[in-house]
Amino acid sequence: MIFGQSWGSGLQAFYFICLLLPVVMGTFYFFNFYLVPEFLLTKKFFWFGLYSFYTLIVSLYLQMLVLVFSYVYLANFSWEVMDTNATDTILLAFVMYAIVFLGSFLVMLQQLAERQREIDLFREEKEKADKQFLELLSNRQLVRIVYEDIIYIESLSEYIHIHTSNQGKITSKEKISALGEKLPGQFLRIHRSFIINTQKITRFSASEIELGSIQLNIGRSYKKEVSQKLKG
Numbered sequence: 001m002i003f004g005q006s007w008g009s010g011l012q013a014f015y016f017i018c019l020l021l022p023v024v025m026g027t028f029y030f031f032n033f034y035l036v037p038e039f040l041l042t043k044k045f046f047w048f049g050l051y052s053f054y055t056l057i058v059s060l061y062l063q064m065l066v067l068v069f070s071y072v073y074l075a076n077f078s079w080e081v082m083d084t085n086a087t088d089t090i091l092l093a094f095v096m097y098a099i100v101f102l103g104s105f106l107v108m109l110q111q112l113a114e115r116q117r118e119i120d121l122f123r124e125e126k127e128k129a130d131k132q133f134l135e136l137l138s139n140r141q142l143v144r145i146v147y148e149d150i151i152y153i154e155s156l157s158e159y160i161h162i163h164t165s166n167q168g169k170i171t172s173k174e175k176i177s178a179l180g181e182k183l184p185g186q187f188l189r190i191h192r193s194f195i196i197n198t199q200k201i202t203r204f205s206a207s208e209i210e211l212g213s214i215q216l217n218i219g220r221s222y223k224k225e226v227s228q229k230l231k232g
Helices: 010-040 045-074 089-131 176-180 220-231
Strands: 133-138 141-146 150-156 159-164 169-172 187-191 194-197 208-211 214-217
Touching: 010 045, 010 089, 045 089, 133 169, 141 169, 150 176, 150 214, 176 187, 176 194, 187 214, 187 220, 194 208
Parallel strands: none
Antiparallel strands: 133 141, 150 159, 150 194, 159 169, 187 194, 208 214
């Protein structure tokens, strides 16, 4: 829009923008996804300033190459054919870095949103861990089960069986997916019908998990997540 309106040919203006775009994209990517996380966010301000200066020099040099190429091949050695804005190197640099810094602002907003999500997840996990027990209805009575006492949870249609070390088997009318959201990180869903307490694992393989004398199969769709959690 800025550099293409006063060219003698719309096609030549399009070619000019196509030549300039990789320089802008390369500068944007290098600045926002390398310099900022590697040096600015790690408080290496000297190196950030130095490499930013180098980036400025290199990007301006590449812009000059684009201008020379456009002057020779697109304008056929005629300044009158070229857009007057396209020959203004200061304006070119200003527009390019305006795009780069706008991108930095958007990237920072995205990172802040991701950090906030991580903080919210951490708070949820902390609240679950601090509670130390699971609370649910069983036979119309409110039952509290200490997390350490749970071996595994089994789903049977609309009901679940909670197998415990000291309280035996406790039945409740609840969905296993809803229950899984209440449990802290020590619990892991290994099958559409099973959630286990990872602290009770005595042995595991790629296809099954042993909890003492109990053997449970790992569901096909859960194998990758279970492997990452247990081996990580």
